[in-house]
Amino acid sequence: MILCDIGNTNIHLLKDGKFATEKSDNFLQLCFEDKVYYICVNDALHPALKERKNFIDLENFIKFETLYKGMGIDRICVCKYIHDGVVVDAGSAITVDIMSDGRHEGGFILPGIKAYEKIYALISPRLDFEINRSVLLDTLPANTKDAVSFAVLKSVVLTIKNAAGGKKIYFTGGDGEYFSSFFKNGIFDKMLVFKTLLNTVEELEKRGI
16 A cells, blocks of 8 residues: 655655655656555646546545635645644645644645745846755845845744744644754654545545445
8 A cells, every 4th residue: 555645846655654755747657556545736647647546536535624715635634633733834835724622723825945936036036046044044144145045934934933822833844844943842744644644544444445
């Protein structure tokens, strides 16, 4: 059995307790003989996935109550596993959701780090920099690259901190571990999506589905 979280940029796989990542563009070239349980937010891959008989889409089996309209299945999975706290999935986009006593209060979406880089490059070629993740956030920058990096990283950190209040913050996603380092109440868990997927598969097997 393989569990698969298919995103717009990367594919995350879990097989026999081992975690792996592939680029979304290469996914259709991979061959899987085992049964694959997946979720997918990449619209371009949906038609091909439906044609693979050993692939089972879990989206319709994952129940999650929320008043939020249009919530992606990846966000639903990370939130469903957390009973109380702030859930941050830091990937191509950074999603922030608030869970209180098992209830989804709502959330918001920020650009991911790579998206911020593209935004600044569109403003001016002089702002076309790779974000410096080592920039100090308690000292005003003295050069343009660090000024851009400071603005991006501090705005994300402060926005999450403001939303969290005193709640624990659960980070996942490609940049989750990096952002968790800014918070004493931050917990990084790259397996959040897979914990929900595994629970769902176990429930289906009990029901004989």
